[in-house]
Amino acid sequence: MKIASWNVNSLRVRLPQVLRWLDTQRPDVLAMQETKTEDKDFPVEEFSAAGYNAVCSGQPTYNGVAILSRDEPENVLTALPDFTDPQRRVLAASIGALRIVDLYVPNGQSLESDKYRYKLDWLAQLDLWVGELTRQHPNLVLLGDFNIAPDDRDVHDPKVWAGQVLVSEPERAAFRKFEARGLKDSFRLHEQGGGHFSWWDYRAAGFRRNLGLRIDHILLSPALAERCASASIDREPRGWERPSDHAPVLAEITLP
């Protein structure tokens, strides 16, 4: 079972790349973020022709999440429970034996911004839900753009980034709470070194110089972490013409 997450930064612009990537990698599940596409405009038929079911939760201009899967998605949820929010950032679906929860965590903008407060509140509400999810679903996958670099190995220049949004201590503490609930960062099951990133700034030749952050993650419940055969970041699409600023991240799980 190959599971992937990709912040595509506009599905309208990136559809050809997503189709190309699906054709190459053939993941069983692809969770996308920042589709920036209303549900009525979602390219269901293009994905169907590629062999994928699709569920989506979008809005104009901003945010938007979607899950593609080879098997039929069931029990779809499109919001954090008990959290009123017009922003489309959450999509959950059961696919085969797995509960998939696709997240586009708020960016936060800066520590002084109202958007940072919103991010921390959002993460606190998510944590409450994750508590329920871990009890209800032994095969839980929590994945997406977390907009958090969990530790300094995940930052190209920790001194430059110290204390800034995406690396600040309250955000990292929120990430550790998911781990305290038993979820495992699949990438770190297989790689302990630094210098592995999932996002690079469009400016300053960030990708060429590997000035990036690892902020896209696939978290696995203990039962799935035991069966995680590999985890990786596919840098290739970041090198394509007109790329997303994020790379797809992958985890392979050997189901019985």
Next chain:
DNA sequence: ATGGCCTGCAACGCAGGA
């Protein structure tokens, strides 16, 4: 070289991202 880009919407600049 200490700043550099991209997207959508609208309207010919802005907000937002990270």
